[in-house]
Amino acid sequence: MKRLSYDVLEEQGYEGYLLKEGPERVLQFGEGNFLRAFADYFIDIANEKAGFQGKVCIVQPISNGLSDAVNEQEGLCTIYLRGYENGEKVSRKRIISSINRAINPYEDYREFLKCAANPDLRYMISNTTEAGISFDGTNKYEDTPPDNFPAKLTRFLHERYLIFGEEKGKGFVILSCELIDHNGDELKRCVKEYIKLWGLEEGFLSWLERENTFCSTMVDRIVTGYPASEISDLEKENGYEDRLIDTGEIFAIWVIEGPEWLREELPFEKAGLPVIVCEDCSPYKNRKVRILNGVQTGMVLASYLSGYNIARYCLDDPVIMGYMERMVYEEIIPALDLPEEEKLSFAKETFERLANPFIDHKLLAISLNTTSKWKARDLPSVKSFYEKFGKLPSNLVFSFAAYLAFYHCSRLDDGHMVGLRGEEEYFVNDDREVLEFFMEHKDDTVPQLVQAVCSNEKMWGEDLTKLGDFALMAEVYLNRIYEVGMHAAMEMLSS
Missing domain, CATH: 3.40.50.720 (NAD(P)-binding Rossmann-like Domain)
Incomplete structure (x- = not known):
């Protein structure tokens, strides 16, 4: 040829x-x-x-x-x-x-x-x-x-x-x-x-x-x-x-x-x-980071612990899709200071991109360095929503609880933390300091873990225990995840 x-x-x-x-x-x-x-x-x-x-x-x-x-x-x-x-x-x-x-x-x-x-x-x-x-x-x-x-x-x-x-x-x-x-x-x-x-x-x-x-x-x-x-x-x-x-x-x-x-x-x-x-460029970058990157980081760990491996298949699950839609349309967009039509149009394109049948995004690949990603992509939306409405956005806070569940692992192996999804092991990849911190708290109870992570100012640039009832909500959601499982806990958010 x-x-x-x-x-x-x-x-x-x-x-x-x-x-x-x-x-x-x-x-x-x-x-x-x-x-x-x-x-x-x-x-x-x-x-x-x-x-x-x-x-x-x-x-x-x-x-x-x-x-x-x-x-x-x-x-x-x-x-x-x-x-x-x-x-x-x-x-x-x-x-x-x-x-x-x-x-x-x-x-x-x-x-x-x-x-x-x-x-x-x-x-x-x-x-x-x-x-x-x-x-x-x-x-x-x-x-x-x-x-x-x-x-x-x-x-x-x-x-x-x-x-x-x-x-x-x-x-x-x-x-x-x-x-x-x-x-x-x-x-x-x-x-x-x-x-x-x-x-x-x-x-x-x-x-x-x-x-x-x-x-x-x-x-x-x-x-x-x-x-x-x-x-x-x-x-x-x-x-x-x-x-x-x-x-x-x-x-x-x-x-x-x-x-x-x-x-x-x-x-x-x-x-x-x-x-x-x-x-x-800032308004356009902010739109991308808050909506596209925000919902992607907000869904990835909960979706993986619900049994999924590829991002686009998650959108076929009505529970996960509902969780993502509420996150975008009820929490991220209302707190984002941009023209309404522009935000809604970009959100529509975001879901089309995430559902692209020609792209198999592996959830574990997306999970790389979630700590810094959640800080840059989702924490600003949590704070903006709280400042604007005087309450915390439940789906975004749940994504933080899912982060805690994903990172609450039992051992380090060749520079990776090893977690369990059922009987299946998975690797957590993040900065060395983050992994070592979680290893120090691997035996914590739920309240101890939430308190330790939320108050780690080096990780978040601030003390999240001072952000209204953020730590208390994260603790409630993390307990629920452990009690009923990730997927069922996610489904309970809509009730």
Whole structure:
């Protein structure tokens, strides 16, 4: 079977949209599944629907990567987006032609720097993992290349400045997609640290500030990647081999903190794409964290101890689904300060995403580091609800009791706590300090355990025993879980 290429598609009589040639307008640090099914997909749609007419040049961020595969397929890759949309099961296939080529700077550093001379280059996109945006003082200007991403970026920006000098319009719009708060601001801070470390000229620093726009962004799309279990059937159906075939969910949103002029210059909105350019990402991030992440963290441990292993199957259980709906619609949404229609629309999309029949999210995988997740995702909703209504939200407090039940284990084994679901053992994965704390309290009675955990200010940033009757409610629910079982205790919440 032939590898995917423009010639193969021509031989097949492919009639879908393709942009075979165009100027490289985007430099992208990262060639992984997420960016191909997210940013490169968006750019492909903008090329077709809004006349963006731009190609992407990928820079491989680490020494081992997919540059060869990208170039062997002339930048082409097949994307499948699948899930529920407005209650309907949907599967969409698109061949992405927005990528032009990939460069491995560890093998051809000169070609990487040569891109700085391209007058059409205007945008930079990065997704180099959460650890990618950091400052490492061991990186040097003369490294070929520096290992650190912000160091590579600084060296490239300086090359641009050396080529074009003070000429206006030759700076970049830099869109950071790493999953950290204020990612664009943090990336800019690291670049300025390298300018200082390397003793680069004041004129370059002035040009950086004047001609370049570092945008913090929030990205959201579950990308499930290479469909190994389906690949034979998909390649047979397509009639070509594709080493970069990628899968993800239908839902997506890209919120970009940027100036108003960016909405016109970067025509995502014109193309009908779910991209929002605004002054502050915080409301959108808060909506995602409170509703989507909040209900996911709030249901996962109770669902696992009720006998389930995969997230989407939990939504077929009327008891668990009712618990989740009450949590979202009666507790999280009423305490969230956003437009009502926007909250309800996002909640509807949340349940469609969680029920996606193409994604098997393992509950134990989602349970990783629940302590910090519950603190960031669910505790703020508990406090907001209490402040607004003068009472505590029962379903969210129950999720805390489920957390206590899940973490109340008997032994440590090779860095994991071991718990029991019936006769079946399971591992609890969290920070070492959390696991050691629970081990210290493994023989506590229910009142002792609740008191110890709730009053652990290092864990929660505050003493939860002072939050109204929170500790008392958690104790009642935990006793009930032990008396009647998790599923029955959850069902009693609705009565």
